[in-house]
Amino acid sequence: MKITAIQTHVCHARMRNWIFVKVLTDQPGLYGWGEATLEWHTRGVVGTIEDLAPLLIGEDPTCVEHLWQMMWRQHFWHGSGVTRSTAISGIDLALWDIVGKAYGVPCHKLWGGSVRDSIRLYCHLGGGDLESFYETPVDHAKQFADLAQEAVEDGFTAFKSMAVPPTMPIEGLGPIKAADACVAAMREAVGADIDIMVDCHARPSPAMGMQFAKTLDQYGLYFFEEPCWPESVEGLAAINAAIATPVAAGERLTHLAAFRDLFVARGCEICQLDLTHCGGFTEARRIAALADAYRIALAPHNPQGPVSTAASLEFGFSQPSYIICESVHNDVPWRDDIVDEGFTVDKKTRTVSANTRPGLGISINEDEVKKHPFEQEIAQRVFYRDGSVGDW
Numbered sequence: 001m002k003i004t005a006i007q008t009h010v011c012h013a014r015m016r017n018w019i020f021v022k023v024l025t026d027q028p029g030l031y032g033w034g035e036a037t038l039e040w041h042t043r044g045v046v047g048t049i050e051d052l053a054p055l056l057i058g059e060d061p062t063c064v065e066h067l068w069q070m071m072w073r074q075h076f077w078h079g080s081g082v083t084r085s086t087a088i089s090g091i092d093l094a095l096w097d098i099v100g101k102a103y104g105v106p107c108h109k110l111w112g113g114s115v116r117d118s119i120r121l122y123c124h125l126g127g128g129d130l131e132s133f134y135e136t137p138v139d140h141a142k143q144f145a146d147l148a149q150e151a152v153e154d155g156f157t158a159f160k161s162m163a164v165p166p167t168m169p170i171e172g173l174g175p176i177k178a179a180d181a182c183v184a185a186m187r188e189a190v191g192a193d194i195d196i197m198v199d200c201h202a203r204p205s206p207a208m209g210m211q212f213a214k215t216l217d218q219y220g221l222y223f224f225e226e227p228c229w230p231e232s233v234e235g236l237a238a239i240n241a242a243i244a245t246p247v248a249a250g251e252r253l254t255h256l257a258a259f260r261d262l263f264v265a266r267g268c269e270i271c272q273l274d275l276t277h278c279g280g281f282t283e284a285r286r287i288a289a290l291a292d293a294y295r296i297a298l299a300p301h302n303p304q305g306p307v308s309t310a311a312s313l314e315f316g317f318s319q320p321s322y323i324i325c326e327s328v329h330n331d332v333p334w335r336d337d338i339v340d341e342g343f344t345v346d347k348k349t350r351t352v353s354a355n356t357r358p359g360l361g362i363s364i365n366e367d368e369v370k371k372h373p374f375e376q377e378i379a380q381r382v383f384y385r386d387g388s389v390g391d392w
């Protein structure tokens with residue numbers, strides 16, 4: 001079997017352009033789907049996939065590790081920059097989809113079979129709707145509580161909120177009190193049996209992250225995400241050591257050695273590797289093995305498109321330390337028109353039963369994708385009150 005072409009199919013999904021990667025083979029009807037979505041870098045990723053394709057055309061798609069090594073190490077520059085690592089990831093996922101289809105089994109069966117009966121989903125407040133999740137002001141605690149209640153009414157037993165506002169490197173009590181009021185309101189609304197997560201989006205400095213972390217520790221959050229920049233591994237480690245709430249991080253790391261540095265420093269208790277950025281399943285399985293050595297749990301980052309979700313679930317059914325799947329169901333109303341999925345979601349409990357179809361178990365409707373051609377992503381830019389640049 002030989003690879004004959006690698007295509008990208010871009011689908012504008014409001015906040016993001018989903019980049020679907022299709023790897024075709026010389027066997028009629030046998031191809032694989034991957035995803036390489038990278039917000040605000042769509043043209044860069046599409047071009048990078050074009051640059052990588054000549055390495056792979058004519059090669060056997062079932063030799064995934066060998067092809068991964070080519071993509072990561074050849075062309076002189078290693079694949080650790082996020083644009084190239086995302087391109088590699090999209091192709092790698094598609095290659096594993098082909099392997100599953102070639103052998104007639106779901107991907108998780110290739111890696112030892114299912115390790116659990118079901119996977120729990122968590123949602124973003126508003127289900128991934130841009131305004132609800134990213135633009136609910138932190139001084140509107142009641143709105144956070146209402147959205148939290150909605151998530152529970154939708155069947156979710158866990159949800160994530162952006163209850164920590166952008167802050168300058170040092171600020172006073174105002175933003176801390178606002179975040180405190182938001183989380184208090186959500187906890188009051190949903191009770192102790194629902195798991196609440198707070199994502200800081202790596203906005204705070206280590207000093208501000210520490211203050212938010214200590215203040216919110218009393219609410220028993222399921223996890224506290226990216227409390228400072230990913231480059232500040234010592235900041236993450238200090239915060240993780242200072243609170244009982246587990247710190248989650250890793251969505252912006254793109255290769256095994258970066259995860260090693262995070263784990264050695266004990267910068268997190270939950271590793272949020274992103275299968276569409278960290279090197280696909282091939283590198284993710286190495287990262288997971290390393291995480292196991294530290295007893296660090298896995299909860300992959302997954303706010304992107306439907307191939308990424310199918311990939312997270314295939315990974316989750318094969319990984320003992322996988323705890324929960326991030327999910328988005330309300331980002332665009334036509335999400336279900338784009339994809340036919342092999343897994344099933346029980347909407348009462350928001351738990352997933354494993355896919356039984358080969359590979360990732362999905363098919364993408366290319367005619368529906370064509371209805372949503374590339375558009376420039378909506379800018380999300382933060383400036384502090386003095387005009388200086390902040391983190392979104």
Ligand SMILES: [Mg+2]
Nearest residue numbers: 199201225251
């Ligand atoms: Mg995040």
